[in-house]
Amino acid sequence: MKEIFPKKVKDKQEELNELLERDMFLLKKVSNNKIRHMLTNIAISHSILIEYPEHKTTHYKNEIRSLKRDATRNLQQAWTETKNELSNTHEVTPQLITKILKTVEPWQTLHPIEGVRSYDAELQNINYHPPSPTKILGEIHSMIQETRKLDTPLEKAIYTHFHIARIQPGEDGNKRTARLIQNAYLCSSNLLPIIINSKLRSAYLDAFEESIEAYYNHDNIYLEPFSTFLLNRLDDSVHSYMANVKNDSLCR
Numbered sequence: 001m002k003e004i005f006p007k008k009v010k011d012k013q014e015e016l017n018e019l020l021e022r023d024m025f026l027l028k029k030v031s032n033n034k035i036r037h038m039l040t041n042i043a044i045s046h047s048i049l050i051e052y053p054e055h056k057t058t059h060y061k062n063e064i065r066s067l068k069r070d071a072t073r074n075l076q077q078a079w080t081e082t083k084n085e086l087s088n089t090h091e092v093t094p095q096l097i098t099k100i101l102k103t104v105e106p107w108q109t110l111h112p113i114e115g116v117r118s119y120d121a122e123l124q125n126i127n128y129h130p131p132s133p134t135k136i137l138g139e140i141h142s143m144i145q146e147t148r149k150l151d152t153p154l155e156k157a158i159y160t161h162f163h164i165a166r167i168q169p170g171e172d173g174n175k176r177t178a179r180l181i182q183n184a185y186l187c188s189s190n191l192l193p194i195i196i197n198s199k200l201r202s203a204y205l206d207a208f209e210e211s212i213e214a215y216y217n218h219d220n221i222y223l224e225p226f227s228t229f230l231l232n233r234l235d236d237s238v239h240s241y242m243a244n245v246k247n248d249s250l251c252r
Contacts, residue, residue: 005227013152036192044075046195046198051173094137101170101174108171114133117168117170119133127209153186158223159223161226161230162223195236204229210226
């Protein structure tokens with residue numbers, strides 16, 4: 001497989017492996033598992049706000065509160081199912097993607113056999129048209145095959161995040177599904193979830209668009225903008241985790 005990631009992704013994986021080995025005794029403690037759970041919940045909350053920034057407004061408070069509560073519940077349910085699935089299989093399947101999409105956004109009507117959207121889609125604020133419905137399953141199978149060739153969980157997580165968001169297999173909930181699968185990959189390998197703060201929504205979408213453009217221009221290392229952004233967010237998660245571990249230890 002040609003090199004599609006900048007070298008710093010592999011370097012970051014090695015750094016995380018060293019951290020994991022050095023601090024394994026911390027990760028096994030119940031209190032620190034709680035910290036990891038807390039970070040996952042934070043990632044889910046921000047994932048909702050990224051897609052629904054209007055939840056931050058003061059208009060229609062009751063309706064917005066209800067929407068946010070339902071969306072959070074759906075994403076938490078999808079998280080439990082996905083984490084369990086990837087912990088056992090360590091691989092995404094088209095059926096799993098469909099299952100997550102239907103859990104994240106239960107209202108959507110996906111193709112009864114293929115389990116994907118049945119009409120052409122567009123991405124808001126991005127000059128890009130996702131694959132037509134007849135090409136979606138082929139693109140997903142290609143993504144799965146290419147993921148198998150990647151060396152590290154971090155590469156697999158970022159690669160899957162990017163391509164599910166690019167393919168847009170569902171009518172809605174695609175990027176939430178992509179972020180959820182990314183973090184399930186990481187957590188199933190005892191790594192921390194990537195938290196994309198909703199305040200960085202524009203930077204997140206800009207990095208995604210840069211990598212989309214590079215992908216269709218056939219640039220070799222097309223994932224550099226997107227992976228750079230995500231690596232910085234992973235650093236934030238690691239710093240938050242270690243700070244909480246330290247504070248927890250001091251309170252004992």
